[in-house]
Amino acid sequence: MAREHEEQPMHPHAPRRQMTRRQFLSYTLGAAGAFMAGGVIIPMIRFAIDPLLKPKAVVPFVKVAELSQISSQPVSYSFQTLQIDGWIEKNVEQTAWIAKSSAGELFALSPVCKHLGCTIDWNSNPQHPNEFFCPCHAARYTPEGKNLAIAPAPLDEYEVKIENGFVYLGGIRPNTIAT
Amino acid sequence: MLKAVYEWIDGRLDITPMWRDVADHEVPEHVNPAHHFSAFVYCFGGLTFFITVIQILSGMFLTMYYVPDIANAYASVDYLQHKVAFGVIVRGMHHWGASLVIVLMFLHTLRVFFTGSYKNPREMNWVIGMLTFGVMLGLGFTGYLLPWDNKAYFATKVGIEIAASVPFIGETIQNFLQGGDIVGAETIARFFALHVFFLPGVLLALLAAHFILIRKQGISGPL
Numbered sequence: 001m002a003r004e005h006e007e008q009p010m011h012p013h014a015p016r017r018q019m020t021r022r023q024f025l026s027y028t029l030g031a032a033g034a035f036m037a038g039g040v041i042i043p044m045i046r047f048a049i050d051p052l053l054k055p056k057a058v059v060p061f062v063k064v065a066e067l068s069q070i071s072s073q074p075v076s077y078s079f080q081t082l083q084i085d086g087w088i089e090k091n092v093e094q095t096a097w098i099a100k101s102s103a104g105e106l107f108a109l110s111p112v113c114k115h116l117g118c119t120i121d122w123n124s125n126p127q128h129p130n131e132f133f134c135p136c137h138a139a140r141y142t143p144e145g146k147n148l149a150i151a152p153a154p155l156d157e158y159e160v161k162i163e164n165g166f167v168y169l170g171g172i173r174p175n176t177i178a179t
Numbered sequence: 180m181l182k183a184v185y186e187w188i189d190g191r192l193d194i195t196p197m198w199r200d201v202a203d204h205e206v207p208e209h210v211n212p213a214h215h216f217s218a219f220v221y222c223f224g225g226l227t228f229f230i231t232v233i234q235i236l237s238g239m240f241l242t243m244y245y246v247p248d249i250a251n252a253y254a255s256v257d258y259l260q261h262k263v264a265f266g267v268i269v270r271g272m273h274h275w276g277a278s279l280v281i282v283l284m285f286l287h288t289l290r291v292f293f294t295g296s297y298k299n300p301r302e303m304n305w306v307i308g309m310l311t312f313g314v315m316l317g318l319g320f321t322g323y324l325l326p327w328d329n330k331a332y333f334a335t336k337v338g339i340e341i342a343a344s345v346p347f348i349g350e351t352i353q354n355f356l357q358g359g360d361i362v363g364a365e366t367i368a369r370f371f372a373l374h375v376f377f378l379p380g381v382l383l384a385l386l387a388a389h390f391i392l393i394r395k396q397g398i399s400g401p402l
Contacts (some may be wrong), residue, residue: 040233040272043265044240050263086244087251087258 057084059159059171065098067165070106074099074122074132074143077108079169096158096169097122097132101144107177108158108169115139115151146178154178209401221398223287228386230280235379237273245325247371249364252327277319284315296399304392311385314378321374324367335370336362 019027064079074097083092096108109132111119118136125133125140131148132141132155140148145155157177159170189195208214210221244259244266246252259266288308291297297305324335339362343353358365 040236043268043272044236047240047259047263047265047269048243050265053264087254087262 061159061161061168061170063166064096064108064169065167067106067162067167070098070100070167072100072102072143074109076111076122094169095119098167099143101177105177106160106162106167107144108160108167109145109175110156110158110172112156113139113151114147114153114155120155142178144178145175207398207401210398220286220290223283223290227280227283227287230276230283231382231386233272234276234280237269237276238375240269241273242375247325247367249327249367252325252367256326273322277322280315281319284312288312294399294402301392301396301399304389304396307385307389307392311382311389314382314385318374318378318382321370321378324362324370325374327367332362335366 059081062079062081065077069075076095076097078093078095080091081094083090095111097111098106098108100106111121113120113134113136115134115137118134120132120134120139120141122132123130124135125131125138128140130143132143132145133139134151137150139150141151141155142148145157147154154175155178156172157175158172161168161170210218212219212222241259244255244263246255256270260270261267291305291308320335320338324331339353339356342356343349345352356366356369358369
């Protein structure tokens with residue numbers, strides 16, 4: 001009887017906005033469960049998306065050609081770079097089309113077509129002399145790599161460094177010479 | 180928000196009776212550690228299943244980097260453990276979980292044995308449990324080879340030698356497991372296939388049967 005009296009609310013007309021015991025327990029159980037599930041799942045997700053969060057590798061410069069041999073006519077030069085592919089490290093052959101612009105500036109173009117990634121060639125189509133031509137979908141570029149047909153952007157270029165009469169090539173970046 | 184989504188789906192598919200039937204059952208007093216603390220022994224089966232779920236999840240994630248091939252297996256495991264973020268944790272879960280599953284399953288078996296829960300009408304579920312035990316040991320054995328280090332190689336060599344000592348069919352078992360004349364390229368390929376496709380498939384079928392029988396027959400009564 002005395003207990004019954006104690007349980008009377010202080011203000012009988014004020015709505016009780018307390019959490020019920022059942023609610024409190026289910027929230028606590030849910031939070032503890034979410035914490036434990038998170039402890040399992042979060043490391044796995046971070047593990048899976050690791051390639052997205054890895055910093056881009058810095059590409060070292062490689063000696064590719066002698067400066068005195070570069071003319072206004074693009075010539076393809078091959079060179080080796082170290083490719084790190086997960087746990088496999090190997091030397092792969094890269095190609096660059098090196099020439100001097102009409103302003104006398106040296107540039108090195110990537111042979112990868114900006115349309116869909118095939119490999120372009122210089123002066124290979126008799127109908128379009130003195131142009132880069134892609135055999136896949138007939139994309140064409142000027143000697144400086146400016147896109148003339150099909151391709152949506154100019155050819156990418158290698159970063160160029162000239163030291164002691166030699167041309168060194170580094171990473172690939174968007175074209176800066178073609179206008 | 181969550182409640183509205185649930186009600187939208189429930190209004191169309193009537194899912195409440197489905198999950199009620201699966202999950203909404205009262206825990207009998209004699210198996211509830213809140214009533215008798217010693218009833219924690221009834222948790223081992225559920226804990227085994229919990230670790231099994233972690234094994235399946237962590238294993239799925241590990242295959243994003245692992246390559247089952249004698250030239251690449253060790254290097255890919257080394258890479259995922261040391262170069263990939265949380266690799267040491269994800270592989271650690273799979274490594275320690277593998278041992279823990281065997282331990283918990285053994286404790287679960289002891290509990291079933293000493294409470295006499297294998298008796299009529301639950302004999303079939305004991306048999307299914309024993310088959311599950313065998314599949315789990317198979318998963319442990321095939322998974323042990325996959326890192327392709329010295330321990331893996333020689334443990335598998337010894338394991339296959341033991342299997343080869345079975346009278347009459349020993350050599351056949353050896354050839355089936357090895358795939359070739361030596362423990363090598365063909366062995367790791369088939370151990371990987373067994374470890375990630377065949378045995379987990381059998382395991383899930385057995386677990387489904389195990390759980391359906393528990394639902395049908397209920398938890399065994401108090402001692």
